[in-house]
Amino acid sequence: MDRRMLLRLTAIGSASAVLSATGCSEENRPVSTPEPTGGVTRTVHPYGEDPSQYGALYLPSAEPRGLVVVIHGGFWRPEYSAEALGAPLAAALAGQGWAAWNLEYRRVGDRSGGGGGAPATFDDVAAGIDLLAELDVDTTTVVTLGHSAGGHLAAWAAARGRHGWSERVPVTHVISQAGVLDLRAADAAGLGNGAVRAFLGHPPTTADARFDPAQQLPLDVPIWCVHGEADANVPLSQSTDYVERARAAGATAELVEMSGDHFVVIDPASDAWARQLEILDTIA
Template identity: 60%
Template sequence: MAAPTRITYGDDPSQYAELTRPVGDSKGVVVVIHGGFWQAQYEASLGQPLAASLAVNGWTAWNLEYRRVGNGGGYPATFDDVAAGIDALADVQGLDLRTVVTLGHSAGGHLAVWAAGRPALTGTSWADPAVRVTAAVSQAGLLDLATADASNLGGGAVRSLLGEPSGPRDDRDALADPTARLPLAVPVRCIHGRGDAIVPLSQSSDYVALATAAGADATLTEVDGDHFVVIDPASEAWALTLELLDALA
């Protein structure tokens, strides 16, 4: 595994990604998107252990940082950065972009699935990606923003992301919410701890039920453990995540 290389995709200090290449041939690119309820105090360092494990297991890892609520993020800047950060892969030499999987935890799971659906966001600046996501893996992701907002998950984190006042303003709620964008044209794999007290398992199970009913390719893998077991590289949950990724290669 090569040492990570930091690559910027904009002028803001949060507009960068860390590229880690495997030794030998790559199975594809995994875009790691960290969680933290889209808040500025949570950083890309959360994704570094996963990026290292991915590279050891034959993947090229792109550990993506982005502007969050509190440092210039929120709607639409956070979404702009995730889109631009993924598109920046097109400018990195020596990458095979036939397989590009977004992998996100918690709020990052939301952004991973959102990014996979960009081609369907017609009429927006996000709708014509330079790099197309071929699948998404959501680790305890916030996939139903309307329900998460109504349940006050993260102490109002959804409304902090989308902006006040409560309730729809323009069409941001529909554009930002993966559940509102079904069916997705690429596979979505959800993995979620049964004992998650931060993001309920229903955020994944309900999404998968609605997605499959709409004709999409979506599955849920339930694991023992809490909200963070899915990002522990030593856990069985992470071993299962690597299996899910290999099946998407």
């Protein structure tokens, strides 16, 4: 069994219950879900009417050190979900004393979990982060942590206020996990078998700057780009080139190159994950 399947199976038992709860809620009220282990609690909060418009808030037993917004990847496609890919990280973060907001969003296509693309997916991520202003959680420190396509959205979210989206809850730090940070380069390389074109609805150009982190430099907050050197899904150059250009533009950006593949950065048992916890230790 490969790592992708293992991570998807970790939370598959709870996915149906959570999606059902969010789909049935009509009053934007939290829906209680089974309590995770180790004193961590979880509640689900819809930010829209679509079943994919929700976030799951994981809280540690003590006062949180800060808040991490977990944004899952999967080339923006509906077969990849927050419960399958983000929940293990959110639980691990809460176990380390962080509040974690495992954010779901509409992905590309007409299947269950779809309805997204540009700009709908961006609208969802902005609304999902802003909902935190209405919850009982401190938003002084807000770190977006995103993998692959989620890394793209994590970096984008930190600049969203400059490009026409609401920013009630500003992002203060970004950790990109093998992020798709340059949409034009990703499309030219054919990543995800045309995933960028499917997401935008056309080949990316300079007219898509409001969607593309590589065209939004310099970012106003620090960003760490954590990437496996043997990544065959999103090449390391997506992070190395972004960091080089970010620094040249005057931004605070750091490349964190790790041994391993595309999924090592979201494996809570890996050295790459331990390194990310160390980065969070420098924040709060």
